[in-house]
Structure formats: C-alpha cells, structure tokens
Amino acid sequence: MDTNDDVWVVVPVFNEAPMVREVMEGLRTHFPNVVAVDDGSTDASAAEIEAAGAHLVRHPFNMGAGAALQTGVNFALLDPRAAYFVTFDADGQHRVEDAVAMVERLRSTPVDVLIGSRFLGSATNMRRSRRGLLRVGRLFERLSSGIALTDAHNGLRAFRRSFAEVLKLSVADMGWASEFLTRLAESGLRYAEHPVTVQYTAYSLSKGQPSINSVNIGMDVVVNRLLRGRR
Structure with missing residues (x-):
C-alpha cells in the first residue's frame, strides 16, 4: 500500500x-483513510462500506450530495495529520x-486545488446530451464564479487542507460543484x-440526474448566492 497517511478520500x-464496496476496496489499496458518508440510504450501502473497511458516517435521512461531502470533509479535518483531500464518486465512474x-x-x-477534467482526459460511453449539458454548465460557471474550466462538474x-478549512x-x-468553485474564487488559492x-457504465448512467435537474440545480445555486450576499 502507498503511504498517503496524510490523505483523506471523501x-x-x-x-x-x-x-x-468495490469502489471502497479500490481506494483503500492506495489510501488508508477513506470516509464514506451514507446519505440516508435505504439499501445495504452502509453494510457494504463497513465490509470494505472504510470509515462510515451516516446521515439519518437524505440531505444531498453537497451535505454529504461537507460532512466527510469535516470528519477528515478532525485528523491533524490530514494535509490532502480527495472527493470521489461512489458509482464507479472514477479511476x-x-x-x-x-x-x-x-x-x-x-497548486492548492486540482479539478478533474474528462475533456482534457477521456470520457467513455458519454451520451451526447450529457456532453451538451456539461458545456452549458461550463459557461454558467464562468459567468457566475469567474473560474474558467473545461469541466466544471x-x-x-483534490485539494490541500488550506482549502478544506x-x-x-x-x-x-x-x-x-458550483458552490465549490465560488468558495475557490473567494479563497484566492491556486488551482488547475x-x-x-x-x-460511464450502464450502472452509472442509470444513476444520472434527469436533464431538468440541471435547471433546478442552477436555480438553487443562484438563490443561494443571493441569500449569501445579504448575510
């Protein structure tokens, strides 16, 4: 196993x-510190996470991916040795x-923050409609956060503790994902x-968000920024 004792994967x-379980076991071959946040699952996800030997934190009900990520980052920050953080999806689409x-x-x-880009790398079996939505999302993020990326979602x-905090x-x-970029722009930290x-597999595609949800997510981000500006 690689050392990576100062890395936490969320x-x-x-x-x-x-x-x-397969995702957790794959991560743990290189990263000893993996925390999975079970966001109110109604299936056997929690048991599979524990069987893989990862740290398990559970939400009592479904709160959303953003809330789960923040819970995981907060948990990892309790480790004073944690210097690097990685966010990783549970559906097997990342390597x-x-x-x-x-x-x-x-x-x-x-560099303080690295954002993965499938457009600088590759995306296998990606639907044309998905590619189009991601292009729209890229433009939205450039206009709203000022950060220009090839793959904004x-x-x-991966990022340093300075950004996690x-x-x-x-x-x-x-x-x-949008709010992440807003925090990044506000922080002034270096990114790439x-x-x-x-x-993309049949399984990960079946877990994808309907297209209309992209509109709902965009509205949530705009409303959140307006409310944040009034605080």
Whole structure:
C-alpha cells in the first residue's frame, strides 16, 4: 500500500450497494483513510462500506450530495495529520489511479486545488446530451464564479487542507460543484485542471440526474448566492 497517511478520500453515498464496496476496496489499496458518508440510504450501502473497511458516517435521512461531502470533509479535518483531500464518486465512474496522480501533483507543484477534467482526459460511453449539458454548465460557471474550466462538474477533485478549512458548503444538493468553485474564487488559492478518465457504465448512467435537474440545480445555486450576499 502507498503511504498517503496524510490523505483523506471523501465519498458521498446514496443507495450505491451494488457498487460501493468495490469502489471502497479500490481506494483503500492506495489510501488508508477513506470516509464514506451514507446519505440516508435505504439499501445495504452502509453494510457494504463497513465490509470494505472504510470509515462510515451516516446521515439519518437524505440531505444531498453537497451535505454529504461537507460532512466527510469535516470528519477528515478532525485528523491533524490530514494535509490532502480527495472527493470521489461512489458509482464507479472514477479511476483510483487518477486520484493518486492528482495527489502526487499536489505534493510536487505549487497548486492548492486540482479539478478533474474528462475533456482534457477521456470520457467513455458519454451520451451526447450529457456532453451538451456539461458545456452549458461550463459557461454558467464562468459567468457566475469567474473560474474558467473545461469541466466544471467533475466529482473528482483534490485539494490541500488550506482549502478544506474554508470550503464550508451550504448547498446541500448536486449544486455543490458550483458552490465549490465560488468558495475557490473567494479563497484566492491556486488551482488547475487535471486530465482524468470518466468511465460511464450502464450502472452509472442509470444513476444520472434527469436533464431538468440541471435547471433546478442552477436555480438553487443562484438563490443561494443571493441569500449569501445579504448575510
């Protein structure tokens, strides 16, 4: 096993029993510290996480991916040795080797946050409609946060503790990816994209968000920013 004792991988989980154990076991071959946040699953996800030997934190009911990620980051921050953090999806579409490469890049270059990009890397079996939505999302993020990326909604991200301590996600649902970029812009920390491979399978595609949810998520982000500005 690689050392990586100062790295924590955070995985939000909601009804991923068929896949989550395999994902956890793959991560733990390189990262001893993996925390999965079971976001009110109604299947056997929690049992599968425990069987894989990962840390398990449970929400009493479904709160959304953003809330699960923040819970996981908060849990990892309790470890004073935690220097690097990785967010990783539970549906098997990310590769562990990409997460390893991102952490190695953080260790060796003056970058604070790395965001995975399937458009700099590759995306197998991605639907044309999905590609189009991601392009729209890229434009939305550039206009709303000022951060220009090739892939603004990739769940694979790695960052230093300096960013973990100021992240503080308040958007509970899938709009977390947008809020993440807003926090990044506010922080003034250094960021870059990293080429990764996203592997779309029948299982991961079945877990995807309906297209209309992209509109709902965008509205959630806009409303949250307006409310935040009034505080």
